[in-house]
Amino acid sequence: MPQFGDLVILASPRGKRHIYRLDPNQDIHTQDGVLRAADIAAAEFGTEVRTAKNVPFRLEQPQLFDLVMGIKRQTQIMYPKDMGLICFKLGVGNGRTILEAGSGSGGFTIALSWFSGPNGHVHTFEAREEFHKLAKRNLDWAGVGQNVTLHHRDISNGFGIDDPEILNGQKGDALFLDVRTPWEYLGHARAALKPGAPIAFLLPTVEQVSELIHALELEPFEETEVCEILVRPWKVVPGRLRPNDRMAAHTAFLVFTRIQERSADWDALIPLGTRERKQEAARQARLAEARGEECDYEV
Numbered sequence: 694m695p696q697f698g699d700l701v702i703l704a705s706p707r708g709k710r711h712i713y714r715l716d717p718n719q720d721i722h723t724q725d726g727v728l729r730a731a732d733i734a735a736a737e738f739g740t741e742v743r744t745a746k747n748v749p750f751r752l753e754q755p756q757l758f759d760l761v762m763g764i765k766r767q768t769q770i771m772y773p774k775d776m777g778l779i780c781f782k783l784g785v786g787n788g789r790t791i792l793e794a795g796s797g798s799g800g801f802t803i804a805l806s807w808f809s810g811p812n813g814h815v816h817t818f819e820a821r822e823e824f825h826k827l828a829k830r831n832l833d834w835a836g837v838g839q840n841v842t843l844h845h846r847d848i849s850n851g852f853g854i855d856d857p858e859i860l861n862g863q864k865g866d867a868l869f870l871d872v873r874t875p876w877e878y879l880g881h882a883r884a885a886l887k888p889g890a891p892i893a894f895l896l897p898t899v900e901q902v903s904e905l906i907h908a909l910e911l912e913p914f915e916e917t918e919v920c921e922i923l924v925r926p927w928k929v930v931p932g933r934l935r936p937n938d939r940m941a942a943h944t945a946f947l948v949f950t951r952i953q954e955r956s957a958d959w960d961a962l963i964p965l966g967t968r969e970r971k972q973e974a975a976r977q978a979r980l981a982e983a984r985g986e987e988c989d990y991e992v
Contacts, residue, residue: 694737695754700836701733702753703742712755712763723750757807761800764831768797768824771871771895772944774922776804779893782949783867787812792865792885794818794848795872799828805869806837814840816860820847848878852885860885868892873901876908883912883952894948902946910976911983915953921946 695701697717704710705725713721721728726744733752736742741749755763758773779801785791787810796802796819805815819825825845832838844859846852853859864887870878875894882892892914896902902919909917925940965973974988981988 695734695752697730697734700755700760700834701738702751702755702759703728703733704751704753706749710753712759723748725750757804760807760835760837761803764798764800764803764834765827766798766800767827769897771797771801772941773804774924774941775895775945775947776801778920778922778947779869779895780804780808783869783891783893785809785813785867789813789866790863791815792818792852792868794852794868794870794878795820795824796828796843797824797871799831801869801871802828802841802843803832803835803837806832806839806841809840811840814842816842816844816852816865818844818846818848818852820845820849848872848881851881854885864890866890869895871895874904875901876905879908879912879914886952889952891949891951894950895945896948897945899946902948905948907979909950910979913952913954914950915955917948917950919946919948 695715697715699715700712701715702710702712703721703723705723715730715733717730717734720730721733723744725748726746728742728744728750732742736752738752738754740752742752743749761773761776783791785805785808789809791805791809791813793802793805793815794817796817802815802817805817809815817828819828822845825843829838829843832841844853846859854864855862865885866887867890868882868886870882870892871894872878875896886892894905896905906917906919921943923940923942926937928935928937978988
């Protein structure tokens, strides 16, 4: 049963779904008549409430998906389909310290807060003041953020690992880096994370992904992956089950990596076929070019 001050979803027979904050002094006016706040507060989630015109509305409790998709945005949307894999890859959970840059509108920050639990903590960084303030408002609106510290800070100056008012020497367990040129911040990321920590990146173009992968090769990062997530809904008609005509296809590239040293002994023990030897030769050539050296790797 909802309490006054809670967020609720009211779904109409027309297919409209809206999130409202239940206010004892504010009835809800719809195209199908007025819904009295007292009637909504007296109903159970999963039941129907009726307007003054006797039109039924379904009363539902907002879930994380609804909160993330329902916030006010001034930045590019990040979809739950991408958020889910990132949270799994970064190990977001109770007792973990997660770093995020940048905060944007706070959609993913809401998810990080939700999954981090009472003993986890999220430090989110945003350089632009208007986005920093918007993320704070959206966290408050969603009713989460008690385990989040918002920093109005440009990470080109680092993550404030030694600043007593920021990280205060507490290194992060994982990092989500959502900035236009993430390869410029890899040194700051390593300084702010524990050894072996995973990092996730979200990038819209293949050119950015290529630039990032090249930069990761030059520093101690391993187990790098690139993927995209496509979600294709189906029409829920038992006798004519088939895909919908539209789908949420490519939204962004996800890149995952891990801080990891790499030794010559490790490389020497990796079994390589013909294709892998050619790929390794190309990698060694790129590394030599970056160092201004001649490549002496033999295929």
